Amino acid sequence: MDRLPHEKGFHVSWDQLHRDARALAWRLQDAAPASGWKAVVAITRGGMAPAMIISRELDIRTVDTISVKSYNHQEQSEPRIIKSPDATVVGDGEGILIIDDLVDTGKTLEVVRKAMPKAHVATVYAKPQGRPMVDSFITEVSQDTWIFFPWDMALQYVKPFHGSDD
Ligand SMILES: O=P(O)(O)OC[C@H]1O[C@H](OP(=O)(O)OP(=O)(O)O)[C@H](O)[C@@H]1O
Ligand SMILES: Nc1nc2[nH]cnc2c(=O)[nH]1
Numbered sequence: 194m195d196r197l198p199h200e201k202g203f204h205v206s207w208d209q210l211h212r213d214a215r216a217l218a219w220r221l222q223d224a225a226p227a228s229g230w231k232a233v234v235a236i237t238r239g240g241m242a243p244a245m246i247i248s249r250e251l252d253i254r255t256v257d258t259i260s261v262k263s264y265n266h267q268e269q270s271e272p273r274i275i276k277s278p279d280a281t282v283v284g285d286g287e288g289i290l291i292i293d294d295l296v297d298t299g300k301t302l303e304v305v306r307k308a309m310p311k312a313h314v315a316t317v318y319a320k321p322q323g324r325p326m327v328d329s330f331i332t333e334v335s336q337d338t339w340i341f342f343p344w345d346m347a348l349q350y351v352k353p354f355h356g357s358d359d
């Protein structure tokens with residue numbers, strides 16, 4: 194992966210993600226328009242887990258997805274939308290809540306924002322470079338941190354400390 198290596202790792206468990214997504218939902222309740230959020234749009238795939246938790250907390254039943262494909266610099270430099278949400282529901286984004294797990298460079302959100310300029314964009318985690326692209330987030334980590342999500346990890350055996358140097 195061309196964005197690696199990173200200096201630091203930030204490991205997120207399912208429990209931590211659940212707590213942080215809930216905290217984001219509560220914050221989004223205060224940011225809702227008077228008529229409430231019309232729909233949630235999850236940015237696949239990482240946005241789907243937090244979007245499920247947030248739509249449950251805020252009792253939003255209309256949930257759609259947007260899929261953005263990022264290419265590496267050798268092929269195509271800009272991410273592009275390969276699946277759009279229902280245009281009759283999302284319109285220009287007014288009253289729409291867009292959810293992703295994190296913002297890093299902000300390139301994914303740049304494309305998504307162009308498609309729905311009036312939407313409210315929220316991520317659970319944010320890095321400084323992408324932070325201007327989000328309206329709400331919970332936790333900021335430094336740009337040289339790689340965030341590890343529970344769906345990318347597995348429990349593993351580790352050697353006992355005693356005798357680990359042989
Ligand atoms: O701010 P950016 O630099 O654009 O990066 C952030 C995006 O990168 C990751 O998704 P990825 O494209 O790896 O796909 P995935 O969600 O399907 O894992 C993450 O889930 C964000 O959507
Ligand atoms: N899992 C994960 N995906 C990313 N995509 C861009 N930045 C990150 C990150 O820090 N962690």
Ligand SMILES: [Mg+2]
Pocket residue numbers: 236237238239240293
């Ligand atoms: Mg993603």
